Amino acid sequence: MTAFDYRHGELYAEGVALSAIAAEYDTPCFVYSRSAIEQAYQAWDSALQGVPHLVCFAVKANSNLAVLNLLARQGAGFDIVSGGELERVLAAGGEPSRIVFSGLGKTAAEMRRALEVGIHCFNVESAAELERLQQVAAELEIKAPISLRVNPDVDAKTHPYISTGLKENKFGIDIARAPDVYRRAAELSHIDICGVDCHIGSQLTDDTPFIDALQRLLQLIDGLAEEGIQIRHLDLGGGLGVTYRDETPPSPGAYLAKVREALAGRDLTLLFEPGRSIVANAGVMLTRVNLLKPTEHKNFAIIDGAMNDLIRPALYSAWMGIDAVKPRSDVAAQAWDIVGPVCETGDFLGKDRELALSEGDLLAVRSAGAYGFVMSSNYNTRPRAAEVLVDGEQTHLVRRRETVAELLAGERLLPED
Ligand SMILES: Cc1ncc(COP(=O)(O)O)c(C=O)c1O
Ligand SMILES: N[C@@H](CCCC[NH3+])C(=O)O
Numbered sequence: 001m002t003a004f005d006y007r008h009g010e011l012y013a014e015g016v017a018l019s020a021i022a023a024e025y026d027t028p029c030f031v032y033s034r035s036a037i038e039q040a041y042q043a044w045d046s047a048l049q050g051v052p053h054l055v056c057f058a059v060k061a062n063s064n065l066a067v068l069n070l071l072a073r074q075g076a077g078f079d080i081v082s083g084g085e086l087e088r089v090l091a092a093g094g095e096p097s098r099i100v101f102s103g104l105g106k107t108a109a110e111m112r113r114a115l116e117v118g119i120h121c122f123n124v125e126s127a128a129e130l131e132r133l134q135q136v137a138a139e140l141e142i143k144a145p146i147s148l149r150v151n152p153d154v155d156a157k158t159h160p161y162i163s164t165g166l167k168e169n170k171f172g173i174d175i176a177r178a179p180d181v182y183r184r185a186a187e188l189s190h191i192d193i194c195g196v197d198c199h200i201g202s203q204l205t206d207d208t209p210f211i212d213a214l215q216r217l218l219q220l221i222d223g224l225a226e227e228g229i230q231i232r233h234l235d236l237g238g239g240l241g242v243t244y245r246d247e248t249p250p251s252p253g254a255y256l257a258k259v260r261e262a263l264a265g266r267d268l269t270l271l272f273e274p275g276r277s278i279v280a281n282a283g284v285m286l287t288r289v290n291l292l293k294p295t296e297h298k299n300f301a302i303i304d305g306a307m308n309d310l311i312r313p314a315l316y317s318a319w320m321g322i323d324a325v326k327p328r329s330d331v332a333a334q335a336w337d338i339v340g341p342v343c344e345t346g347d348f349l350g351k352d353r354e355l356a357l358s359e360g361d362l363l364a365v366r367s368a369g370a371y372g373f374v375m376s377s378n379y380n381t382r383p384r385a386a387e388v389l390v391d392g393e394q395t396h397l398v399r400r401r402e403t404v405a406e407l408l409a410g411e412r413l414l415p416e417d
Helices: 018-025 034-047 065-073 083-091 108-117 127-140 178-187 208-226 252-262 276-282 312-316 404-409
Strands: 004-007 010-013 029-033 053-058 077-080 099-101 121-124 144-151 191-197 233-235 269-272 283-294 299-303 322-324 334-339 348-355 362-365 386-391 394-399
Touching: 010 018, 018 029, 018 283, 018 362, 018 386, 018 394, 029 034, 029 276, 034 053, 034 065, 034 252, 034 276, 034 386, 065 077, 065 083, 065 386, 065 394, 077 083, 083 099, 083 108, 099 108, 108 127, 121 127, 121 191, 121 233, 127 144, 127 178, 127 191, 144 178, 144 208, 178 191, 178 208, 191 208, 191 269, 208 233, 208 252, 276 283, 312 348, 322 348, 348 362
Parallel strands: 029 386, 053 077, 053 269, 077 099, 099 121, 121 144, 144 191, 191 233, 233 269, 299 334
Antiparallel strands: 004 010, 029 283, 283 299, 283 362, 322 362, 334 348, 386 394
C-alpha cells in the first residue's frame, strides 16, 4: 500500500480522505505524507549501512520547515544552495555539521554565515569561488572545508534544462582543470580539502551515467593521491529519478549497491544529495475543477490550481499523473485538458486526460512533493497555496495559504507629485 491510495471509493493520504483535507484547508493545496517521506529517506540510509555516509536531502526539492524537521529527526544531512536555505535548515533543527553548501554563485555574506555556523563542506564550483572563500575564511580565522564540484562531462540523458554534468553546462569545474584547482586549494592557508563532488543532472532513470561519473572521479582521486592530496569523501550528488508515468528508475537500494561495488576496498566517506527521490511521490497537489469548457476542438477543465502553483508541466513539458479524488460513474469519461486560469497558453497541468468530470470535482496531481510548492510564484497575483502534512489519522497545516493582503503589503505607491 502506498501513502496515496483509494479506499471506500475515494483517494486517501495515509488515514485521511483528501476530500476532508480540501474541505478544511481549501484548494489548491499541497498534501504530504509523513510516512512516505520517512520511508524514502530510510531507503537511502539503510542501503548505506556499514559504510560511513551522509545522506544530505536537497532542500531545493521541498523546503517546508516541517518536512525538513522530519528529515532532521531521521538523522539526515542537508544540501543547500543559498543563505535562505541555510536559515531554513537551522530553523528546522538541522545540524550545521551535516550541511553541504552547493551552488555556483555563493556570496561572501553567505560564505561567512555558513563558516560561522560550522557547516560540513562547501562544494566549490569555480576557481574564483575558491579564492573568495579563502579570503572570507581568513578574515574569520577559520579553515573552510571544501570539495570541488567537478563537471565530469557525462550525458545524464535527461531533460536538457535539468542536465548539469556536460561541458557546456554552467555547473562545476571541468574535470580536466580540477587537478590544477586542487593544487591551488592545497596552497591556501584557510582551505581544508575534504572531498570531491559532482551532480550530473536530475530525474535520471538509468544508473549508467552515475557509475561513469563515479569512475571518472575515482581516477581524479587517485591522481591527486599521487601528488599527496588526500580526498576523504566522495559526494555523488542527487539526481535519482522517480516514476511519474511509466519510467523505471533503479531504486536507491539497487543504485547504491552498484556504487558500493565500484568503491569496494576504498576508504572514502560517501555523500549523496537526493531531493526528488525522497519527496516527489510523498506529495500531491489537490485542486478543484472550477469550470468545464467543452469546445469543438478540445475539452478544457479549468481548475483552481495553475502553473504558478505547479510549474513543472509548463517549464519542462513534464507529465504528472492526475486522478479524480472521488471517481464518478454518473458522467461519461472523455479527454480533458486540465488547465489553470493563468493568462498563458502554457498554463496546463495535463493534456488529453481521460477523466469523468463535473464542476466542483477534486483532482489530485501526483508526484507533486518535489519541485512543486518550492517553485510556485505569485504570477497573476495568486496567493501561494497551503501545505498540509498527514501523519496517520492526523493532518497538520504546515504552511497556511497566503492572502492577497500579504502580497500587497510590501509594495509602496510613489509620493504624490
Ligand atoms: C547540486 C545539486 N544537488 C542535488 C540536487 C537534487 O537533485 P534531485 O532532486 O534530482 O535528487 C540538485 C538538483 O538537481 C543539485 O543541483
Ligand atoms: N526543478 C526541476 C529539477 C531541477 C533540479 C535542480 N537542480 C524539476 O522539477 O524537475
